[in-house]
Amino acid sequence: MSDWIPVPEGIAERPLAHSVRGVEINVFMSPYDVPQFVRGSMDEDLDRFIVEFRYLGEEPLRREEKDEHIALRVGKNSGRLYGIEVNVHALRVNQVQLNVLVPAVVKKAIDDVVRESRRHPKRPQLDRRENFEAAREAIDGARQEIFADLAAV
Numbered sequence: 001m002s003d004w005i006p007v008p009e010g011i012a013e014r015p016l017a018h019s020v021r022g023v024e025i026n027v028f029m030s031p032y033d034v035p036q037f038v039r040g041s042m043d044e045d046l047d048r049f050i051v052e053f054r055y056l057g058e059e060p061l062r063r064e065e066k067d068e069h070i071a072l073r074v075g076k077n078s079g080r081l082y083g084i085e086v087n088v089h090a091l092r093v094n095q096v097q098l099n100v101l102v103p104a105v106v107k108k109a110i111d112d113v114v115r116e117s118r119r120h121p122k123r124p125q126l127d128r129r130e131n132f133e134a135a136r137e138a139i140d141g142a143r144q145e146i147f148a149d150l151a152a153v
Helices: 009-013 095-119 129-141 143-152
Strands: 016-020 023-027 037-043 048-054 061-065 070-075 081-086
Touching (some): 037 143, 048 129, 081 095, 095 129
Antiparallel strands (some): 061 070
């Protein structure tokens, strides 16, 4: 299991523009919705490559299957993204392709959730789009360290 990598603090400090009854307002993400740490490793027991996020506070998780390659670990209460499981063997690619494909599959999974939340907006307090975007930024900031375990697959 790889070590936790601190996420840069600037993610939560950027304002997010929202329109409320036609008025543009700037809001900031709660520090509880921004991952504090990220890591990636191959879980031999599950036979999956897993990207994990750690937040202020903890909660029980639920597992959501996205397709045959991807499952998400999501907070039962908050809807925060706690992990992304990738079935690297179901991808059926060679070692060199894994190093390129797995990061792309992880990014696509997050992008799909963000796109889906834009298409089917929920009540604003339950919308986790900003959390998933913060998770994507956390991955982008530590890509090499997160996916270093793929060399051992």
